Amino acid sequence: MNIPKDVDPQVVLVDFSRPLFEPVGFEAERIAQAGGTWSQFECRSEDQVLQVARNATVVVVQSVRPLLTRRVIEQLPRARCLIRAGAGFDSIAVDAATERGMMVCNTPSYCVDEVADHAIALMLDCIRHVSRLDRAIHRGEQPVRGPGETLRLHGSTVGIIGLGAIGRRVAQRLSGWEPRILAFDPYCTPERAASVGAELVSLEQLLRLADVITIHCPLTPETEHLINDRTLAMVKPGCILVNDSRGAVIDEAALLRALGDGRLWAAGLDVFEREPLPLDSPLRAVENLVLTPHVAAYSPEARIDLYAEICEVAGDVVQGRVPRTVVNRQVLQHLRP
Secondary structure, X not given: OEOOOOOOXXXXXXXXXXXXXXXXXOHHHHHHHHOOEEEEXXXXXXXXXXXXXXXXXXXXXXXXXXXXXXXXXXXOOOOOEEEEOOOXXXXXXXXXXXXXXXXXXXXXXXXXXXXXXXXXXXXHHHHHOHHHHHHHHHOOOOOOOOOOOOOOOOOOEEEEEOOOHHHHHHHHHHHHHOOEEEEXXXXXXXXXXXXXXXXXXOHHHHHHHOOEEEEOOOOOOOOOOOEOHHHHOOOOOOEEEEEOOOHHHEOHHHHHHHHHHOOEEEEEEOXXXXXXXOOOOHHHHOOOEEEOOOOOOOOHHHHHXXXXXXXXXXHHHHOOEOOOOEOOHHHHHOOOO
16 A cells, blocks of 8 residues: 655654654654655644644654644644654554544664663662662661562562563563563463463463563553552562553552552662652652663664664655554555545
């Protein structure tokens, strides 16, 4: 299926607010080679997006802030594709785009290794109390023992919620420690799970059996606050919870209660319900909580991969092709002319 070419196709990046993920510098040349033009702006509001992207053919957004809302999408008369610079696309009003014949694409192959590595780093930090011991030594203390229990990964049970590209990579990396690996993913087959050494189970089974739980699912209406008071009541006492997917998958108030009453021994978070994490957030005061500022995806290599993939997707649209990363496949039956 071909997409009709535009007379003057434009690709507009409307937000790159995170300095670690600024454009690399090759974007304009690559888009020009495809026959389009590249522009980039740091928008902070819907109105600013409309000022710079109203006539764009392709609109790219990096931020997880909801800048491509239904209101904005309704005022993009020439847009044929909206690209989320990342794997998650919850910051785009996908239904509104689909109704108007716009493709929504993501960049799912970038940062898989980085996010998997970061999840395991958070996991190990919680298990071995690295951050807590480091802070104690910097305060001038000399702990004779660790600040609490620890866990031997070998022979333990690790539960992975979401066995997509990142979840599978986590399972592969964990195999060297030889834990039992459980996975919950309603879209994954037992055979696919077994290919990375994981056993597919229900969410309840995973919660009740896992010593460590790591979350790698997208944020959808089904997964918002998937981890809440009810599900945390099921976890094995002393469980460790790690999340570097989306903050709203966890109800933070419920998390605080579980950390406070001992249902969770520790947790590691790279993402939060509100970002940046507010200065008065009660999460900041919890000793057995390891926090990083939504940086799991970063490496210099990942940044290059990200913009290379954006250029590939945008170039396909400019040249009248359907990109390989369309997430709303149903729109292909009624693409905007």
